[in-house]
Amino acid sequence: MTDTLRYVPNPTLDATFVSPASQPGNAPASIALPQTPPAAAGRRSTVLPRVEWAGDKPNVVPFERERFEELRQLGQGGMGEVVLLKDHDIERMVALKRLPEGNDLDRLLRFVEEIRTVGQLDHPNIVPVHDVGIDHLGRYYFVMKHLQGDTLESIIDKLRQGDRATHSRFSYPVRVQLFIGVLNALAYAHRKGFIHRDLKPANIMVGPYGEVTVMDWGLARRVRTPNAADGAASTGSAPSSLRDAASLQTQLGAVVGTPFYMSPEQARGQHDAVDERSDTYSLTVLFHELLFLRHYLEGRESLAEVLEGVQKAPSPAFMPDSNPHQPPVPSELRWFLHKGFSKEPEKRFQSADEMMWELQGVMEGRIHVQCQRTLMKRGLHEVLRSVDKHPVLLTALCTTAAAVVLASLAHLLLVFFG
DSSP, X not given: OOOOOTTOSOGGGTSOBOOGGGSTTOOOTTSOOOOOOTTTSSOOBOOSOEEEEETTXXXXXXXXOBSEEEEEEEEEETTEEEEEEEETTTTEEEEXXXXXXXXXXXXXXHXXXXXXXXXXXXXXXXXXXXXXXXXXXXXXXXXXXXOOSEEHHHHHHHHXXXXXXXXXXXXXXXXXXXXXXXXXXXXXXXXXXXXXXOOOGGGEXXXXXXXXXXXXXXXXXXXXXXXXXXXXXHTTOOOSSHHHHHHHHHHTTOOOBOGGGOOHHHHTTOGGGOSHHHHHHHHHHHHHHHXXXXXTTTTOOSHHHHHHHHHHOOOOTTOOOOOTTSOOOOHHHHHHHHHHTOSXXXXXXSOHHHHHHHHHHHHTTOOOOOSHHHHHHHHHHHHHHHHHHXXXXXXXHHHHHHHHHHHHHHHHHHHHHO
16 A cells, blocks of 8 residues: 555655646635535444353443544555554454545545445455544545455565565466456456556555455546447536546546556546556556566656656567576466557457456466467477376377387397397
8 A cells, every 4th residue: 555666766656646637736616625524523432232241141231432443554645544443343453544634626536436436346356345434533534354465566575585485475376366366356347347547566465365455446437338428428518427527627638547557548648548458558567567576667767757668668578587586487478468568459458357368278278379488388288188188098098109119129129139
């Protein structure tokens, strides 16, 4: 949840970037900011009683205390902060995300949209929302599951530094499985009509048992479909909701997202062109960094250089391996990345489902022949599959071959030693 890029001296490049048109303080004057309901802005109390035992008889005692006990901050960014809480009613740790003090229309609308987006995405790889409210300082918040483990950003850092335990745990096949978990979440969201728009290692959590969770849906939005209603909205007719109105007024021509992980069309601020394929580009950038342990735009220090690189830098899929702590990246995964890095949306993966199917095929040995290495690997996998499909025939062939070899050796011995 942190906002610091480890390889860029300028920390502002890692923060979710929105052009000045949509920065705080530039909300349209024609839309009134909501007022905090005075009755709602209070502290939450527990409702469950305490049970006391007098011998073998239970005694239910009413017990009221502040429900959420704030323990420590987990992260902070442009959309507010995330803190760790103890829920005294349910007796579990939870995470609370809240807006900073002060009303800002654009930030509030994004926050509300994030809550309602995640509320509609009921999936094992997406963090669930438990509750919403307003605290005693008038700050909107929502309560979600507290995720254990490390962010993908932290795991990549440890791999880059050569941590043996991390390399032992996260081999290439395991990294592929982690990435398939991310694809599962995005494929589900895309089917529900949402795109994420801010995919990066810091927004992916890996739990102690390998569970993968996609977080931070604050920039997610519904994908516009080519029906009559959406067509009218995209050509300038009246927006259908306050959220749409604010988006059109504050984001027209803006660059929204984290620059290092944007698609070319997202970097150009072409919001009408941003769809599921923009997410697949960002997913490719993320997967490339997980495999190669460095970002493909590493070394670019200004925002202009980064945005230029997103749009024009060639595919880094066949870049030399530079990390001495791991073997070379497999060729079949390089070809996968090469397709995903296409600057033209119609030439890259069209959906997270397609990416998932392709990677699962690679894991099962269904490798597309693209070069000499992939030809050899495909051939070896075909032979191994034949072992399972025709075990009796293969045993007979091996027995025959062994007999031929032994007969040849016997003949040679007979010739030499007469």
